[in-house]
Structure formats: structure tokens, C-alpha cells
Amino acid sequence: MAKKIYMTNLKGGAGVTTCCTGLGFALAGLGERTLIIDGDNISGGGLQVGGCANMQTYTFADFAKGACRAKQTLIAHPKILNLSFASSLGLDDREAAERAVDELDGLFDYILLDKITPKKCDEAIIVTEPFVPSLKAADCCKAKLSDGGVKNIGLFVNKLNGGHIINGEVMTAQEIASLLHLPLKAVIPEDLALPLGKWKKSTMKVFKVAAEMVMGRKELVCNVLRNYFGINGYIKRKVRERL
Numbered sequence: 001m002a003k004k005i006y007m008t009n010l011k012g013g014a015g016v017t018t019c020c021t022g023l024g025f026a027l028a029g030l031g032e033r034t035l036i037i038d039g040d041n042i043s044g045g046g047l048q049v050g051g052c053a054n055m056q057t058y059t060f061a062d063f064a065k066g067a068c069r070a071k072q073t074l075i076a077h078p079k080i081l082n083l084s085f086a087s088s089l090g091l092d093d094r095e096a097a098e099r100a101v102d103e104l105d106g107l108f109d110y111i112l113l114d115k116i117t118p119k120k121c122d123e124a125i126i127v128t129e130p131f132v133p134s135l136k137a138a139d140c141c142k143a144k145l146s147d148g149g150v151k152n153i154g155l156f157v158n159k160l161n162g163g164h165i166i167n168g169e170v171m172t173a174q175e176i177a178s179l180l181h182l183p184l185k186a187v188i189p190e191d192l193a194l195p196l197g198k199w200k201k202s203t204m205k206v207f208k209v210a211a212e213m214v215m216g217r218k219e220l221v222c223n224v225l226r227n228y229f230g231i232n233g234y235i236k237r238k239v240r241e242r243l
Helices: 016-029 045-051 062-063 094-107 132-147 162-166 173-180 201-214 230-241
Strands: 004-010 036-038 083-087 110-114 122-128 151-160 184-189
Touching: 004 016, 004 132, 016 036, 016 045, 016 083, 016 110, 016 122, 016 151, 016 184, 016 201, 036 045, 062 094, 083 201, 094 110, 110 184, 122 132, 122 173, 132 151, 132 162, 132 173, 151 173, 173 184, 184 201
Parallel strands: 004 110, 004 122, 036 083, 036 110, 122 151, 151 184
Antiparallel strands: none
């Protein structure tokens, strides 16, 4: 049976889909058979971020109508071994998605659920930015998951800039985790190339660390402050202030 992880935040723009995709890339790179289920039933944003846009033959909407089996919705990533996607484009019947997850369970080691079928998850990860609106949404999300019976909830702090921490503009990831009373699973540094669809090697290394943390191999998170001290760090902070 696959380990199923539900990833979410009630606030849009926190980077849930990006983090879900990055974690999926990393798990697959570590040899784990990984499925990412894109919960965006309108635009298929997860497929776009993951590099599988318009590659679907069937979606969960077709499965709900009985037009295909669940495994026929799978999209093998064209470049990454061990990684598949499934799309919920056009899906209105969320119970059908739950049935599809049941059918796909034995084919994978990890199934990452991008804002879909929380009832099927073994654990949940809340993705938050270090800013107040996202933190409030993350707290509400935690309460909603807890009320729904999810006990194992972790935290990804996304888009964290070390310069902002040094300038006192945001809290550290550890302070955010303490505030939300959630175990910190990953710290993803700010990467301005990600909205352009580019994945830096340094960012992928961070997701690899996150994957190993999720797998229970190590307890380590990225230090986003390291590159923001000294004269070079000062210059970085000043350049970032102007962007």
C-alpha cells in the first residue's frame, strides 16, 4: 500500500502545487514509485507545473463516468523515472476520486494528494508562506484537518527569504512551526525562478532533503540564513528589496 500524503492550505498562492510537485520529483529521484494527483479540476495547474500539461488521455472525470479504469488516467512523466501524474480535470464527484485512489493504491510507494481526497490520506502537510494571511489560513487549515480526524499533520514553510528574517520582516521557520504547533517537515527558500517554470538545482536539493525528512531518513531542514550574512549577504538583501 502507498503512503498517501494530503498537501494543502486554504489560501491560494501559498505554493501547495509547487511543493507537491517538488516533493514528488524528489521522492521519484530517490527511487520511490510516486503518484501526484492534481486536484485542480478547472485548469490542471498541477500538470502544468509538473511538465505534463495536455498529456492526459483520461482524467478522474472519465473514471467517474465509467469510461476508463483508474490506472488509465495515469500519465508517466516524460523525463522522470518512477513519477506519474493523474488529473481531476472536469471532476465534480469527489467520491469518485476516492475510489480511484483505492484502485491505484497498490501501484505506488507514495501518493501525493494536491488538495484532493483528504479522507484517504495517512498524513497531511500544510504549506504556508511566512506572511500573516498565509499563517492565519494555515491555522484554520490545521483546525479543519484535525476536526476531520487527521492526526498526523506536518508543515512546509515555503518562499522563505533569509534577508527578510534578518531584517525582522518575517519569523524563522522554527518560530512559525512553534506558533502553529506543527512539526516542521521542510523549509523551502524563496526561488523567484519557480513562477517562470524553472527549477534551480539548489531548490531541487532542498526538496530532496524534504523528501528524506518525509521518508523518515533524517531530520534536517534548509538553513536559509547562511547566504545572507557578511558583505555578500548585505548586497543580496539590498538587491532583493528592490525587486
